[in-house]
Amino acid sequence: MTYHLTEEGPKPCKASVRECPLGGEHFDDRRVAQGAYEARLEQHLGAFRGVVDLPCAFGTMKVMDGDLDNFKARNALISGLCGDLAKAIQDKHGGDGYLVCYGVEDEAALEEAWKNGKLVDSATHAVIGSKASPGEFMDAYGRKSTKDLQDFYGDDAKVIKATPAMLQEYSSGISDKLGNFADSVLQLDRLGVSYDYQEWEDDEPDDFDEEDDS
Numbered sequence: 001m002t003y004h005l006t007e008e009g010p011k012p013c014k015a016s017v018r019e020c021p022l023g024g025e026h027f028d029d030r031r032v033a034q035g036a037y038e039a040r041l042e043q044h045l046g047a048f049r050g051v052v053d054l055p056c057a058f059g060t061m062k063v064m065d066g067d068l069d070n071f072k073a074r075n076a077l078i079s080g081l082c083g084d085l086a087k088a089i090q091d092k093h094g095g096d097g098y099l100v101c102y103g104v105e106d107e108a109a110l111e112e113a114w115k116n117g118k119l120v121d122s123a124t125h126a127v128i129g130s131k132a133s134p135g136e137f138m139d140a141y142g143r144k145s146t147k148d149l150q151d152f153y154g155d156d157a158k159v160i161k162a163t164p165a166m167l168q169e170y171s172s173g174i175s176d177k178l179g180n181f182a183d184s185v186l187q188l189d190r191l192g193v194s195y196d197y198q199e200w201e202d203d204e205p206d207d208f209d210e211e212d213d214s
Contacts, residue, residue, distance in 0.1 A: 002026040003033040009190060010034055052177060056080060066180030068140055068188065074195060077140035077181060078125070083170035085140055085185070086126040088178035090167065093186055097162045098137060099170065100125040100153050110160045119169055124153060126162070126170050132189045140185060142194025152197040 003010040004022045010033035013020050020026065027033035052065045056076040063073040077085050086097050101122050104110045113122040127137035127144070136145050137159065146159050162170075188194060 002028055003030055005033065005037050009037050054081065055172070055174070066184045068181065068184045068195075073181075074140045077178075081172065081174070081178070082126045082139060083167055084172055084175040085178050085181060086128050087164075087167045087171045087175040088182040089128045089138065089185055090164065091175065092179055092182045093131070095131060095138075096129040097164065097167045098127050098129060098159050099123040099162045099166065100127065100149055101158050101160050102154075102156060104160065105158060107161055110162065110166070114163075114166050114169070119166060123162075123170060124157070125149070126167060127159070128185075130189050131186070132192065138185050138189050140181065141197060142185070142188040143192065144194060144197075148194075148197070 002013045004013045004020055004026050005011075005024060006022065010027070010030055013022075013026055015021070025036070027036065050065055051062050054061045054063055054073065054076045056072075056079075061072060061076055063070050063076075068074055068077075089095060090097055099110065099119075099122075101110060102124065104113055104122050110119075110122065113119055125139070127139045127149070130136040130138050130143050133143060136143050137149065138144075149159055150157050
């Protein structure tokens, strides 16, 4: 059996009569294929496509596109742009969307809150279901369990499946600019890497442009 590299990692190649439609190098050993896949990911995601502006509490923050090693970028993407990031992941890579909620217990109650214009009052964070570990979730801080989310947002928080329309309403409208960050989140998920929610900094970011209110 040989393995080829797909967007989701090494997969057995079943081509026999015709050439493999994916082409590229094939591997006899799955572990070697996994190593090649991870190296390709690192090379691809390491080649960030310049600087992007992210809206944040301080104005506009300039960060390297797709760079989740940057604490300030992660903070912006979890604090104010989580809906946009979740939608970007869903648009580019698929996956079910979820909202971390208070005061609603299930999908029916969340649907009712949404219909009544109470979605923003009920939800505090948006995530996408993990592709690598079903039952867990992805955001700018990597892969998180329900317990991780409740440890940060409170034991009374519920993680409830959301419709694409809910994610659309929960976003600010810049999801189309977050494709490289979506790729980086998928890389964290595939490699089982996550950052600690408690890793907050007290100092203000020094890489932002203050908005002129005059």
